Amino acid sequence: MTPDSFNFLAGLVKVRSGIVLTADKGYMLETRLGTMLRREGIAGLDALALRLRAPRSEALAAEMVEALTTNESSFFRDGKPFEHLKKLLPKLAAARPPGQAIRIWSAACSSGQEAYSIAITAVGLGAALAGRRVEIVGTDLSQEMLQRAREGVYTQFEVQRGLPVQMLVKHFRQEGTRWQVAPELRAMVCWQAFNLLDDPRGLGRFDVVFCRNVLIYFDAPTKSRVLAALASLVAADGVVYLGGAETVLGLTDRLVPTPGERGVYEAARPAARTG
Numbered sequence: 001m002t003p004d005s006f007n008f009l010a011g012l013v014k015v016r017s018g019i020v021l022t023a024d025k026g027y028m029l030e031t032r033l034g035t036m037l038r039r040e041g042i043a044g045l046d047a048l049a050l051r052l053r054a055p056r057s058e059a060l061a062a063e064m065v066e067a068l069t070t071n072e073s074s075f076f077r078d079g080k081p082f083e084h085l086k087k088l089l090p091k092l093a094a095a096r097p098p099g100q101a102i103r104i105w106s107a108a109c110s111s112g113q114e115a116y117s118i119a120i121t122a123v124g125l126g127a128a129l130a131g132r133r134v135e136i137v138g139t140d141l142s143q144e145m146l147q148r149a150r151e152g153v154y155t156q157f158e159v160q161r162g163l164p165v166q167m168l169v170k171h172f173r174q175e176g177t178r179w180q181v182a183p184e185l186r187a188m189v190c191w192q193a194f195n196l197l198d199d200p201r202g203l204g205r206f207d208v209v210f211c212r213n214v215l216i217y218f219d220a221p222t223k224s225r226v227l228a229a230l231a232s233l234v235a236a237d238g239v240v241y242l243g244g245a246e247t248v249l250g251l252t253d254r255l256v257p258t259p260g261e262r263g264v265y266e267a268a269r270p271a272a273r274t275g
């Protein structure tokens, strides 16, 4: 692939998703786009760049971006955020007016393990939530991942990663070699396509936001923008969870770390903000 083609393709991916492809990622384009190129009968990455420069290439561009997302996920990934959530939810339930659901956003939900881990945590709290409804919204850029999340069907390998066996037996139904999330958990989550580069206000306000292991793919200005948007829609007593390799430091002063908790952030009180 010529440097010109690489720059064009990487630019398109950045504009459409925020994902930054550095110059050493040429191999990644080759490996991840191979299937798509064969299916579309496109001879190679230079030919793809040519096709995408032409008008009416919208669907192909979307397909390329999807193929370049990294969708790695697992149940109860990193453990800690879910332990924190277990302590937080009863407090939020007690603080909300009667009848108001607790709303939780799994932004960049991939194949759904994060959203279902949230649902399992909420159900496990039982009476501690005093009958409070928990509404989970799972969003991602990838239609393919959203479809997987919606179906809630996982392989033995996937359920073995992070899901204690009692939870598996309680919340999943075995179907041959696969496991499907039980209908009552699936009913707690609604799935929707959403690009984190877009204005999230249409999704409504949230008590809790999980935005984990996606900011790592963005550059600093994009991270800042996304974090500021998250801060604007999370409740004053709610939190934003980020991935272990992610931080708000140097990116926004609208979110501040919760003291003593790794990866947990809360909206800064207006007086604490400097700009």
Ligand SMILES: C[S@@+](CC[C@H](N)C(=O)[O-])C[C@H]1O[C@@H](n2cnc3c(N)ncnc32)[C@H](O)[C@@H]1O
Pocket: 016, 017, 018, 019, 069, 070, 071, 072, 073, 074, 077, 107, 108, 109, 110, 111, 114, 139, 140, 141, 142, 145, 194, 195, 196, 197, 211, 212, 213, 214, 243
């Ligand atoms: C590594 S997965 C993280 C999944 C989950 N949050 C976790 O921590 O296990 C990253 C996800 O971010 C999604 N993604 C990448 N760029 C995005 C964007 N601009 N808007 C929404 N989702 C995006 C990808 O499709 C992918 O499913």
